[in-house]
Amino acid sequence: MKKIFALAIVSLSMASCSTCYECSEEVIISSGNTPVDTQLVSDELCTADQSEIAERESEGATCESI
Numbered sequence: 001m002k003k004i005f006a007l008a009i010v011s012l013s014m015a016s017c018s019t020c021y022e023c024s025e026e027v028i029i030s031s032g033n034t035p036v037d038t039q040l041v042s043d044e045l046c047t048a049d050q051s052e053i054a055e056r057e058s059e060g061a062t063c064e065s066i
Helices: 002-015 050-058
Strands: 019-031 034-047 062-065
Touching: 019 050, 034 050, 050 062
Parallel strands: none
Antiparallel strands: 019 034, 019 062
16 A cells, blocks of 8 residues: 555656746847847746746747757
């Protein structure tokens, strides 16, 4: 019985683990109001909530699981 209980706890804790993503997007660099260049910006995001990734991607980022 203890083995089943321990297995259930481990299974539940693994189900809620976060996944890490690297999200990249191009940012426009401006001088005053004039765009002069673009730069690729990347950051790492760890989350268990897939809606955060979907929001970033809807704003133009490309996210890949790492």
